[in-house]
Amino acid sequence: MAIPHYQLLTHITKFQTNLSTSSRRTKSNFTVRMSLKEDAPSLAIVGVTGAVGQEFLQVLSDRDFPYKSIKMLASKKSAGKKQVFEDKEYVIEELKDESFDGVDIALFSAGGSISKKFGPIAVNRGSIVIDNSSAFRMDDNVPLVIPEVNPDAMSHIKLYSGKGALIANPNCSTIICLMAATPIHRHSKVIRMVVSTYQAASGAGAAAMEELKLQTHEVLEGKPLTCNIFKEQYAFNLFSHNAPILPNGYNEEEMKLVKETRKIWNDHNVKVTATCIRVPVMRAHAESVNLQLEKPLDEDTAREILGKAAGVFIIDDRVSNNFPTPLKVSNKDDVAVGRIRQDLSQDGKHGLDIFVCGDQIRKGAALNAIQIAELLL
Amino acid sequence: MAIPHYQLLTHITKFQTNLSTSSRRTKSNFTVRMSLKEDAPSLAIVGVTGAVGQEFLQVLSDRDFPYKSIKMLASKKSAGKKQVFEDKEYVIEELKDESFDGVDIALFSAGGSISKKFGPIAVNRGSIVIDNSSAFRMDDNVPLVIPEVNPDAMSHIKLYSGKGALIANPNCSTIICLMAATPIHRHSKVIRMVVSTYQAASGAGAAAMEELKLQTHEVLEGKPLTCNIFKEQYAFNLFSHNAPILPNGYNEEEMKLVKETRKIWNDHNVKVTATCIRVPVMRAHAESVNLQLEKPLDEDTAREILGKAAGVFIIDDRVSNNFPTPLKVSNKDDVAVGRIRQDLSQDGKHGLDIFVCGDQIRKGAALNAIQIAELLL
Numbered sequence: 001m002a003i004p005h006y007q008l009l010t011h012i013t014k015f016q017t018n019l020s021t022s023s024r025r026t027k028s029n030f031t032v033r034m035s036l037k038e039d040a041p042s043l044a045i046v047g048v049t050g051a052v053g054q055e056f057l058q059v060l061s062d063r064d065f066p067y068k069s070i071k072m073l074a075s076k077k078s079a080g081k082k083q084v085f086e087d088k089e090y091v092i093e094e095l096k097d098e099s100f101d102g103v104d105i106a107l108f109s110a111g112g113s114i115s116k117k118f119g120p121i122a123v124n125r126g127s128i129v130i131d132n133s134s135a136f137r138m139d140d141n142v143p144l145v146i147p148e149v150n151p152d153a154m155s156h157i158k159l160y161s162g163k164g165a166l167i168a169n170p171n172c173s174t175i176i177c178l179m180a181a182t183p184i185h186r187h188s189k190v191i192r193m194v195v196s197t198y199q200a201a202s203g204a205g206a207a208a209m210e211e212l213k214l215q216t217h218e219v220l221e222g223k224p225l226t227c228n229i230f231k232e233q234y235a236f237n238l239f240s241h242n243a244p245i246l247p248n249g250y251n252e253e254e255m256k257l258v259k260e261t262r263k264i265w266n267d268h269n270v271k272v273t274a275t276c277i278r279v280p281v282m283r284a285h286a287e288s289v290n291l292q293l294e295k296p297l298d299e300d301t302a303r304e305i306l307g308k309a310a311g312v313f314i315i316d317d318r319v320s321n322n323f324p325t326p327l328k329v330s331n332k333d334d335v336a337v338g339r340i341r342q343d344l345s346q347d348g349k350h351g352l353d354i355f356v357c358g359d360q361i362r363k364g365a366a367l368n369a370i371q372i373a374e375l376l377l
Numbered sequence: 378m379a380i381p382h383y384q385l386l387t388h389i390t391k392f393q394t395n396l397s398t399s400s401r402r403t404k405s406n407f408t409v410r411m412s413l414k415e416d417a418p419s420l421a422i423v424g425v426t427g428a429v430g431q432e433f434l435q436v437l438s439d440r441d442f443p444y445k446s447i448k449m450l451a452s453k454k455s456a457g458k459k460q461v462f463e464d465k466e467y468v469i470e471e472l473k474d475e476s477f478d479g480v481d482i483a484l485f486s487a488g489g490s491i492s493k494k495f496g497p498i499a500v501n502r503g504s505i506v507i508d509n510s511s512a513f514r515m516d517d518n519v520p521l522v523i524p525e526v527n528p529d530a531m532s533h534i535k536l537y538s539g540k541g542a543l544i545a546n547p548n549c550s551t552i553i554c555l556m557a558a559t560p561i562h563r564h565s566k567v568i569r570m571v572v573s574t575y576q577a578a579s580g581a582g583a584a585a586m587e588e589l590k591l592q593t594h595e596v597l598e599g600k601p602l603t604c605n606i607f608k609e610q611y612a613f614n615l616f617s618h619n620a621p622i623l624p625n626g627y628n629e630e631e632m633k634l635v636k637e638t639r640k641i642w643n644d645h646n647v648k649v650t651a652t653c654i655r656v657p658v659m660r661a662h663a664e665s666v667n668l669q670l671e672k673p674l675d676e677d678t679a680r681e682i683l684g685k686a687a688g689v690f691i692i693d694d695r696v697s698n699n700f701p702t703p704l705k706v707s708n709k710d711d712v713a714v715g716r717i718r719q720d721l722s723q724d725g726k727h728g729l730d731i732f733v734c735g736d737q738i739r740k741g742a743a744l745n746a747i748q749i750a751e752l753l754l
């Protein structure tokens with residue numbers, strides 16, 4: 001297969017970019033791009049103009065995800081705009097019922113109400129929907145999947161079977177937490193988990209990231225503040241996650257951690273409490289996680305287990321005080337774990353404290369969804 | 378007593394300022410300033426040029442703390458500079474052994490090594506030292522005091538007795554946490570506490586606050602970053618507290634919470650674990666605190682207990698998602714508590730989650746020290 005000149009150029013650029021983002025798949029400069037091919041699935045991206053929608057494209061390209069065609073879908077407002085992807089220009093189409101005709105895999109990230117309306121329509125037309133919203137996550141018939149954790153939950157769903165299906169992408173905080181907690185759980189059984197989050201602006205979308213930037217300018221310049229996305233000052237401040245509070249006093253974001261953990265681990269006895277806080281950081285979440293374990297585990301074994309875990313890397317240098325930070329994982333695929341230590345407040349090595357950081361847009365959303373799609377191939 | 382014109386003017390300014398800082402003591406516009414008087418103690422402030430040193434002055438003035446004289450002490454570098462306090466100009470003096478002659482109360486906030494060297498000297502010369510550093514906190518002979526929590530620990534120390542003494546101010550994170558946890562502890566006995574902190578720049582001093590501001594400018598303008606105080610980017614990022622890591626994997630800041638809680642509560646069985654994180658916020662700390670209780674406690678009773686606690690105010694409006702934030706407590710005396718809820722992960726109402734915010738410079742340092750001094754009056 002001849003390589004068109006423009007593809008080769010892109011490829012070189014990508015290779016060079018990879019030098020500075022080491023956790024992305026690096027490839028030889030001379031690999032032939034195989035992603036656009038006839039025997040590959042037809043894709044659709046719902047919500048392509050959003051922060052996660054754009055990251056879907058980035059991740060598809062980074063991972064050379066094979067596709068025969070790709071539909072760029074968004075609201076009426078964005079219809080007609082152009083979207084360049086792998087050197088080809090696409091016209092963004094308005095999301096409609098018939099958008100899914102002939103689509104094998106539809107990646108949704110346009111909010112819960114769009115998923116609730118169009119997810120079932122896509123399934124009826126034979127598409128496998130990978131949904132980034134919370135709309136179907138707790139539906140018993142919908143697998144909730146982190147590929148490194150519970151790929152078996154979706155093993156009954158087959159591409160090209162003619163049957164549509166829904167697969168839910170967990171919430172970002174859950175994915176990032178469980179990437180680190182699961183290997184420990186498999187070894188020593190987590191019976192209780194106390195999580196405090198430090199969540200980035202990106203979880204509230206591209207507009208929230210812009211607002212944080214704008215507000216920071218305004219604070220530094222002593223100007224009146226723009227508060228469109230959040231009702232209070234975000235720059236140089238932090239606040240309880242803006243999700244609605246439920247009758248039990250937890251907010252919806254916190255209850256996602258409680259409920260999704262049980263479903264993903266298929267363990268309805270695991271006890272989880274969480275306090276979710278938004279901090280003025282752009283695109284990566286941090287989480288302080290305290291684990292209570294059924295079987296004792298010493299911290300060296302914990303470090304060894306985490307060192308071998310897929311999709312996890314350790315930054316835990318006590319001498320130089322080098323630990324995970326949001327910036328160290330921004331634009332990275334893998335979740336960083338550090339501050340791994342025996343919890344002093346629990347006897348007999350039944351407790352562990354860890355600090356986890358993961359890119360909210362990437363592993364917390366787009367990458368996880370595309371890894372789900374890869375399981376279908 | 379006639380009020381000098383300049384004092385009246387200051388007083389009016391202060392009164393107006395108080396309008397916007399409601400938790401400070403508001404006073405009638407016509408109250409006579411009583412703070413500078415002959416039968417009051419002689420004060421010295423060690424480290425007057427620092428963030429906490431400056432706040433000592435602010436709090437002394439806000440609370441009309443009575444004093445006969447006040448010495449402004451700092452390093453040789455600052456000696457000779459001017460310091461205005463309550464309309465009087467003082468010359469900053471270099472800290473020396475003889476600085477403490479005739480000083481009744483010395484407020485120290487110039488770092489641990491200065492406290493270690495000059496604290497005992499001041500005590501030998503008859504001063505009561507209230508030390509904001511960690512130098513003497515765990516010394517069995519030194520009371521570690523939060524006035525609302527354990528004033529009795531210093532009841533043997535008497536002003537004008539001719540005998541010097543040391544009293545330690547707890548670490549900021551401990552003070553802020555225990556202001557909220559103690560009323561609960563008194564009612565239901567806290568047996569274990571899991572704390573995750575969100576700590577402001579101010580904890581590392583005025584230069585750290587300046588660096589955060591400068592770095593934020595630099596990030597927004599795409600300029601190279603200034604990293605003098607912290608070794609990594611602070612703007613739009615967060616990182617594990619920069620205190621040295623101990624052999625058990627905890628950093629010194631975290632161990633302060635573990636050990637100081639035991640000493641202040643005089644309860645050597647209370648189990649505490651903590652993860653201390655610095656966030657890009659200026660001057661108030663936040664803490665996510667999970668409590669495990671010996672006796673069951675429902676969240677309504679918890680809210681009632683906290684509502685009556687001295688130095689604590691509740692911001693816990695679930696309907697409008699209004700909870701404590703660092704900005705809501707900045708420049709305020711009291712610690713705010715919210716997100717008060719029964720911990721789902723503990724059975725039988727034996728668990729509680731709370732979110733606490735307190736001004737790090739004020740209640741976390743200067744105010745608490747001056748409240749200790751007030752106990753001596």
